[in-house]
Amino acid sequence: MAELAGELRLPKGTVYGILRTLQAVGFVEQDRESGKYQLGPALLHMGSSYLDGNELRTRALNWADGLATRSGESVRIGTLHENQVLIVHHVFRPDDSRQALEVGSLLPAHATALGKALLANHNYIAAAFAPGSLSSFTPATVTDIYRFRQELEAIGERGWAADVGELFHGTASIAAPIEDRRRVTVGAIGIAGPIERLCDGRQPRPEFVDYVMEAARAVSRELGAIPW
Amino acid sequence: MNGRYVASIDQGTASSRCFVFDDRARIVSVSQQEHRQHFPRPGWVEHDPEEILRNVLLVVRVALDKADLTPQDLCALGIANQRETTVLWDVRTGAPVHNAINWADTRTDRLCREFARKLGQELFRGKTGLPVTTYFSGPKIRWLLDHIPGLRERAEAGEVLFGTIDSWLVWNLCGRHVTDVTNASRTLLMNLHTLDWDPELLDALGVPAAMLPEIRPSSEVYGEAGAPLAGVPVASALGDQHAALVGQTCFKAGDAKCTFGTGSFFVLNTGARPVTSKNGLLTTLAYKLGSAEPMYALEGSIAVTGALVQWFRDNLGLIGSAPEIETLALTVEDNGGCYFVPAFSGLFAPHWRSDARGVITGLTSYINKGHLARAVLEATAWQTREVVEAMNTDYGAPLSELRVDGGMTPNNLLMQFLADVLDIPVMRPIVAETVSLGAAYTAGLAVGFWPDTDSLSKNWHKAAEWLPSMDSVARERAYRKWKKAVARTVDWVDDDE
Numbered sequence: 001m002a003e004l005a006g007e008l009r010l011p012k013g014t015v016y017g018i019l020r021t022l023q024a025v026g027f028v029e030q031d032r033e034s035g036k037y038q039l040g041p042a043l044l045h046m047g048s049s050y051l052d053g054n055e056l057r058t059r060a061l062n063w064a065d066g067l068a069t070r071s072g073e074s075v076r077i078g079t080l081h082e083n084q085v086l087i088v089h090h091v092f093r094p095d096d097s098r099q100a101l102e103v104g105s106l107l108p109a110h111a112t113a114l115g116k117a118l119l120a121n122h123n124y125i126a127a128a129f130a131p132g133s134l135s136s137f138t139p140a141t142v143t144d145i146y147r148f149r150q151e152l153e154a155i156g157e158r159g160w161a162a163d164v165g166e167l168f169h170g171t172a173s174i175a176a177p178i179e180d181r182r183r184v185t186v187g188a189i190g191i192a193g194p195i196e197r198l199c200d201g202r203q204p205r206p207e208f209v210d211y212v213m214e215a216a217r218a219v220s221r222e223l224g225a226i227p228w
Numbered sequence: 229m230n231g232r233y234v235a236s237i238d239q240g241t242a243s244s245r246c247f248v249f250d251d252r253a254r255i256v257s258v259s260q261q262e263h264r265q266h267f268p269r270p271g272w273v274e275h276d277p278e279e280i281l282r283n284v285l286l287v288v289r290v291a292l293d294k295a296d297l298t299p300q301d302l303c304a305l306g307i308a309n310q311r312e313t314t315v316l317w318d319v320r321t322g323a324p325v326h327n328a329i330n331w332a333d334t335r336t337d338r339l340c341r342e343f344a345r346k347l348g349q350e351l352f353r354g355k356t357g358l359p360v361t362t363y364f365s366g367p368k369i370r371w372l373l374d375h376i377p378g379l380r381e382r383a384e385a386g387e388v389l390f391g392t393i394d395s396w397l398v399w400n401l402c403g404r405h406v407t408d409v410t411n412a413s414r415t416l417l418m419n420l421h422t423l424d425w426d427p428e429l430l431d432a433l434g435v436p437a438a439m440l441p442e443i444r445p446s447s448e449v450y451g452e453a454g455a456p457l458a459g460v461p462v463a464s465a466l467g468d469q470h471a472a473l474v475g476q477t478c479f480k481a482g483d484a485k486c487t488f489g490t491g492s493f494f495v496l497n498t499g500a501r502p503v504t505s506k507n508g509l510l511t512t513l514a515y516k517l518g519s520a521e522p523m524y525a526l527e528g529s530i531a532v533t534g535a536l537v538q539w540f541r542d543n544l545g546l547i548g549s550a551p552e553i554e555t556l557a558l559t560v561e562d563n564g565g566c567y568f569v570p571a572f573s574g575l576f577a578p579h580w581r582s583d584a585r586g587v588i589t590g591l592t593s594y595i596n597k598g599h600l601a602r603a604v605l606e607a608t609a610w611q612t613r614e615v616v617e618a619m620n621t622d623y624g625a626p627l628s629e630l631r632v633d634g635g636m637t638p639n640n641l642l643m644q645f646l647a648d649v650l651d652i653p654v655m656r657p658i659v660a661e662t663v664s665l666g667a668a669y670t671a672g673l674a675v676g677f678w679p680d681t682d683s684l685s686k687n688w689h690k691a692a693e694w695l696p697s698m699d700s701v702a703r704e705r706a707y708r709k710w711k712k713a714v715a716r717t718v719d720w721v722d723d724d725e
Contacts, residue, residue, distance in 0.1 A: 054551040058638040094689035
């Protein structure tokens, strides 16, 4: 607590009062042994269940359709669900080919652009990943927890994420976070398609990154995050 | 006007929306504004026409602002509107003489039964393709003429004008008193074969010709809008369900769609000649594009689908927002044995029973709000099945897949259940906003922004598909229960009400 009081430049008594309130709502918990304070479980759930998935789908539908049309690829919207990505919306690739609706399916967060975009904005969840807990799907899947955290930091700064052949061979995905009016990341939207179409070598093509980020911004605007 | 965009207005039962589209039919911006629903008495539904007009002008301005556009960027404005809703206004002052009477309003019930009794349903069905029911505008006009002192004399002198919402908007935007064939076809006053007001029907319903608008094609430049949209050509007007048919690019005989909104409307394009229904569907116009031949359609109209979800939200307060109905319904595995038939305005297609009212049946102490939420959603699917069965019988060819659109299509649980009870694939297009898209397409065609309907069909792409997964024994058992529930709605309204 002394550290907190120092950082905030507030008297210890004031900090103590604030911490008690945060503890009461579960945003902060105190480690029994060390006596140190850390972020609590309520925060872990707040980010992912902040917006009902059905509500998110309804508000995002038009923009998701637009992203599918512009990019020519399938679009998915996902939310964080216990360290995985829950697909709450799926728009087919607009080529009238036979496709199956993936709403309700779960994807690994560390091997998909959707997951990475979500985790980059939920640091406390990413911090909870133990070394060795990232399973491998292809040789390209990032399994080193430290490399993964570095990648998440970069994603946090540039505002978009990608997976290049890390879940399925030959498939790449690009995603960006969706924020609501409280500036909390409530979901992520992204496209997925063949590597040779979405990437130049192993780098996502900038025009696809632009389409995804614009769609994410449009949905965030819809949710009140960015004023018109 | 060198605009690179088309704007369309979707003036619906619950709200007004403006969409701006580019030449690849992509949505550039959207704006929406709900208006108040007035329920002065049970069964009565009204809107304030001036609130609607204000909202329409507002959403157009906001949609343009969001996209950093001005009216000069628009090459056309299209209008899709809630049909049948009746507005009467003073020609000099422009002021409405009464609130707009909504399509679902049932105050004309006794009047309609008298017309049917005195003149016979055949007279109306033969000329208009419609049964005499509270749904349509003609009886609503007559009700207003009977109930507002002095109104009939003013109407006969041409001092009071009638319009459905399209006419009200075009009159305020361009100063012309017109309507399109699809809207006129919902008045019980227009002859389906001549596409003109029918003197015998005007006489039968007691509506003076002087108050009626000129009937025009759905796709045509009616005029240029005045301020605040100065110079923008108003280039289409059509009923919302007809706009959706165009938005779904159902341009050939046999093409069909179902729009799931406040109400749901299954429309089948039957080609250049009207097809009579023997199973409770309506014969109506599909659309008329400029000087081309009119296309006709069969329609199964379901009055209450999304409206039931809104009722659940606003009147019962069991959900905070419409999409939450899906979340609540998913807290249980099935309807628990309860069925909800929302005959709030009587039963529409295919039964047409104005003496029916809503029913929730199969209740036991087991039922919780999750089961009710399930029943609310399932009501939409079962009502659709009844209408599809009637359509298959009338048209002679069974539907093999269903194209869907409208505000309820984001509801995955509903779409899957729909595929299950219809036992055919259900698919929605990219751009599920087919009403707005259709109005934009129709306006764009009128000004040459798009060359022809083939170019529009190329824009249709499947965005999602739901395949039937229900066991047929379970389906038929549930359908049997649904039909029992429907049987419990009729014979409710008494003659003296």
